[in-house]
Amino acid sequence: MPDHLAVVTDSTAYLPQDAIDRHRISVVPLSVVVGDEVLTEGVEISPKDVAEALRAKRRVTTSRPNPETFAAAYRAAAEAGATAAVSIHISAELSGTYEAAQLAAAEAPIPVEVVDSRLVGMALGHCVLTAAEAAAAGLDAAGVAAAARERAALTSGFFYVDTLEHLRRGGRIGAARALLGSALAVKPLLHLSAGRIEPLEKVRTASRAIARLEEIAVSQAGDAPVDIAVHHLAAEDRAEPLAERLRERVPGLRELQVSEVGAVIGAHVGPGLLAVVVAPR
Incomplete structure (x- = not known):
């Protein structure tokens, strides 16, 4: 063309x-570094690969x-x-x-x-x-x-992580660092604010955190035309049911996609990530 x-x-x-x-x-x-090996996202390393590396406590970082x-x-x-x-x-x-x-x-x-x-x-x-x-x-x-x-x-992003440890290691935690002292006692909900990862709420259990994530997404979407994406890392069993509930509860929904994040973001959030993107049209 x-x-x-x-x-x-x-x-x-x-x-x-x-x-x-x-x-x-x-x-x-973009690229991910696992140990001393630089790997291209989506070509040389998959979401499954990075989740397995993190679970094995291998050093996983991103390169400039x-x-x-x-x-x-x-x-x-x-x-x-x-x-x-x-x-x-x-x-x-x-x-x-x-x-x-x-x-x-x-x-x-x-x-x-x-x-x-x-x-x-x-x-x-x-x-x-x-x-x-x-x-x-x-x-x-x-x-x-x-x-x-x-x-x-107009677009918002909200997410839940099983642990803040991966964000802490990668230096991407921003003001959410304040949650670290009680990280074992809470399940944090985070969001993107001014381009940074910031704390949103502290919830006591994973199930309550996911339920709250759903409520926030429904409220943010409102009744106007909107696109929604549900992201996860090694948590399809959480992502698919959440997507189905949002499909039922958001009246202005136009497109809804469910996808696993790749290695670059996965390296910073770790397995168990569940995120919702709300993008009004």
């Missing part, structure tokens, strides 16, 4: 493959993205006929991805507008889909980036 605007994101958007193909979205894979990986994506877009690109990424508060994309954009053969979504997972993914739809409608790079930012501002 010559003379078009390319939409680029990273692998933490966890977009369904059919959506990537349908909208011709370019996805730059190389700007060259983004530069290659921008060159490929130009070679495919794109006259500009909008590159939308995981929160800069959680990753160096946005900075790497900016460095690459400065040297790209076409103009590239880089957007910090301040989100992650399908919260980011919905912003990317909105951008792709805006590009298909003929908006220029500024218009496409604005559409992505507007969807991002």
Whole structure:
């Protein structure tokens, strides 16, 4: 498709493959380090692999993205006929991805507008889909980036983790660090706020935490048109029933997806993650 605007994101958007193909979205894979081995998310390491490594108490971290990986994506877009690109990424508060994309954009053969979504997972993914739809409608790079930012501002992400230990090790815990002292006695509910992971509520049991997660999602969705995503890591038995209940309880629901997070996010949250993304249209 010559003379078009390319939409680029990273692998933490966890977009369904059919959506990537349908909208011709370019996805730059990020990497995970297990022990001393650097592995590409979705290619060399799966969600199951990272869950098993964490359970085995192996050292699992994420590596800073190389700007060259983004530069290659921008060159490929130009070679495919794109006259500009909008590159939308995981929160800069959680990753160096946005900075790497900016460095690459400065040297790209076409103009590239880089957007910090301040989100992650399908919260980011919905912003990317909105951008792709805006590009298909003929908006220029500024218009496409604005559409992505507007969807991002409306989108919320709430999640439950079995333990804060993985977030603590990765330094991604933000103000939720205050929960660490009582981490054994509570099951924390967290959310994304200003691009950071922040504490939301403390609940005494996992079952109550999941029930509360459901209530928060239903309240956040309201009656207006909304897309919802349920994410998990090695917790499909929790995710599927939650998705079914949300399908019954959210009157304005348009699309609902259930997916397992990949290795990059999995490395920081650990097995047992359950998350809900609420993205009003």
